[in-house]
Amino acid sequence: AQRVTQPEKLLSVFKGAPVELKCNYSYSGSPELFWYVQYSRQRLQLLLRHISRESIKGFTADLNKGETSFHLKKPFAQEEDSAMYYCALKGSGNTPLVFGKGTRLSVIA
Amino acid sequence: EAGVAQSPRYKIIEKRQSVAFWCNPISGHATLYWYQQILGQGPKLLIQFQNNGVVDDSQLPKDRFSAERLKGVDSTLKIQPAKLEDSAVYLCASSSNWGHINSPLHFGNGTRLTVT
Numbered sequence: 651a652q653r654v655t656q657p658e659k660l661l662s663v664f665k666g667a668p669v670e671l672k673c674n675y676s677y678s679g680s681p682e683l684f685w686y687v688q689y690s691r692q693r694l695q696l697l698l699r700h701i702s703r704e705s706i707k708g709f710t711a712d713l714n715k716g717e718t719s720f721h722l723k724k725p726f727a728q729e730e731d732s733a734m735y736y737c738a739l740k741g742s743g744n745t746p747l748v749f750g751k752g753t754r755l756s757v758i759a
Numbered sequence: 760e761a762g763v764a765q766s767p768r769y770k771i772i773e774k775r776q777s778v779a780f781w782c783n784p785i786s787g788h789a790t791l792y793w794y795q796q797i798l799g800q801g802p803k804l805l806i807q808f809q810n811n812g813v814v815d816d817s818q819l820p821k822d823r824f825s826a827e828r829l830k831g832v833d834s835t836l837k838i839q840p841a842k843l844e845d846s847a848v849y850l851c852a853s854s855s856n857w858g859h860i861n862s863p864l865h866f867g868n869g870t871r872l873t874v875t
Binding site: 654656659684686693694695696699736738744746747748749750751752 | 762763792799800801802803804807814815850863864865866867868869
């Protein structure tokens with residue numbers, strides 16, 4: 651079974667401080683991992699995916715298969731990063747995308 | 760490109776009543792999903808369509824929920840009769856290429872359902 655765990659419901663950091671949003675997963679095969687974000691009054695949208703190894707809006711995430719983690723990181727938080735962040739996992743084949751419960755990031759000026 | 764359209768945005772009904780939600784995916788997107796998001800939780804897949812065929816409806820409460828995508832474009836999700844625990848945001852999403860890593864899900868704004 652696929653499972654995604656985001657241990658923090660709320661994370662508050664000061665502007666300019668580093669940010670790390672935690673995500674752990676459970677899946678027996680090779681997963682595809684994603685981070686989705688929902689800004690206030692906007693729709694849920696893709697932020698980044700592990701296979702692309704990209705940095706989006708200063709955020710990066712590395713898949714650690716040994717620790718089954720896919721933590722989202724940013725070295726210097728900005729106020730506009732305040733949003734709800736969801737980690738999601740897709741297994742092989744036609745398995746659906748499974749979301750974690752989300753972490754609300756609040757960046758304080 | 761125009762995004763995924765959903766209506767209505769909000770709906771309040773009494774328990775045991777019926778309700779229907781409508782979704783129009785991004786043009787050309789073959790895969791359509793309905794997710795249920797209860798307050799404080801992440802989205803949970805209810806049903807996935809590939810064109811007008813059902814791919815996965817294993818988590819759809821079929822005694823009260825139904826969904827269709829007759830022409831492979833628009834889709835409707837119905838609840839009959841509604842229960843208090845159905846209060847949630849119902850999200851529709853679409854993607855261009857089923858299961859492909861480069862086909863992320865595009866979400867609509869959702870319909871917030873309150874059952875009283």
